Amino acid sequence: MQIFDAGDVRIHYRADGPADGVPVVFANSLGTDLRLWDPIMPLLPKGLRIIRWDKRGHGLSTVPSGPYKMGSLISDCERLLDHLEVKDAVFVGLSIGGMIAQGLAVKRLDLIRAVVLSNTAAKIGNPALWDERIAAVKANGVESLADAVMERWFSDQFRATPELELWRNMLVQQADDGYAGCSAAISGTDFFTPTSGLRLPCLGIAGSEDGSTPPDLVRETTDLIPGSKFHLIRRAGHLPCVEQPAEFARVLTDFLTGVGHV
Numbered sequence: 001m002q003i004f005d006a007g008d009v010r011i012h013y014r015a016d017g018p019a020d021g022v023p024v025v026f027a028n029s030l031g032t033d034l035r036l037w038d039p040i041m042p043l044l045p046k047g048l049r050i051i052r053w054d055k056r057g058h059g060l061s062t063v064p065s066g067p068y069k070m071g072s073l074i075s076d077c078e079r080l081l082d083h084l085e086v087k088d089a090v091f092v093g094l095s096i097g098g099m100i101a102q103g104l105a106v107k108r109l110d111l112i113r114a115v116v117l118s119n120t121a122a123k124i125g126n127p128a129l130w131d132e133r134i135a136a137v138k139a140n141g142v143e144s145l146a147d148a149v150m151e152r153w154f155s156d157q158f159r160a161t162p163e164l165e166l167w168r169n170m171l172v173q174q175a176d177d178g179y180a181g182c183s184a185a186i187s188g189t190d191f192f193t194p195t196s197g198l199r200l201p202c203l204g205i206a207g208s209e210d211g212s213t214p215p216d217l218v219r220e221t222t223d224l225i226p227g228s229k230f231h232l233i234r235r236a237g238h239l240p241c242v243e244q245p246a247e248f249a250r251v252l253t254d255f256l257t258g259v260g261h262v
Helices: 034-043 070-083 096-107 127-140 142-153 164-172 176-187 192-196 215-222 245-258
Strands: 002-005 010-016 023-027 049-053 089-094 112-118 202-207 229-233
Touching (some): 002 070, 010 034, 010 070, 023 034, 023 070, 023 096, 034 049, 034 245, 070 096, 089 096, 096 176, 096 192, 112 215, 112 245, 127 142, 127 176, 142 164, 202 215, 202 245, 215 229, 229 245
Parallel strands (some): 023 049, 023 089, 089 112, 112 202, 202 229
Antiparallel strands (some): 002 010, 010 049
């Protein structure tokens, strides 16, 4: 475990693999920490330099007072990657992590050579939806949302397994202020115009049973980038890297190979 001082926040991160390995950056979803990617880690090609971090307000990173701006989340990542001297990474972002991927690619194309936009969109929900969710968290904590979130995150089959408790526990152990702060960042983000200007290899990944970012929403965003590819993972919800890690890792590895990254 390592910590990086990004200014108004200290970011917990992990950098695994050889220092001279080709970099792959992973950004996780709202309500999860960097362990979201654990299920696919053993399935990826050897020799990659894998970088993961807990965004502000999540995991072992500090929890500044909110609300947060998407620009701050993007800057946190930018400063971390500059600190680690990362260039030409493939950036894999899920949900809010995919929004960070889009924003960082627009801002610093020198850092990113290709993006994987998993279960995300250029715009997610609307301010009224997020205002309601933020109010619920402030009044009664993340726990009050947990059961509804599990329904959006996972398929019926997965919710019937004991493993569900791991992910519910991860969600409710996130800081209320961090969850509300990042919710505000999502609420204020519309990347349709900037994302449509991107010109880099892009893979979209969606889960057939995703209640948060349905497949059509993911595809609408990836279609903004000319030449993008799209893959639908069946029997998976919002976190296909958890429900179908073998398929997620295979599709990601094929993309890495296709862009000359492995």
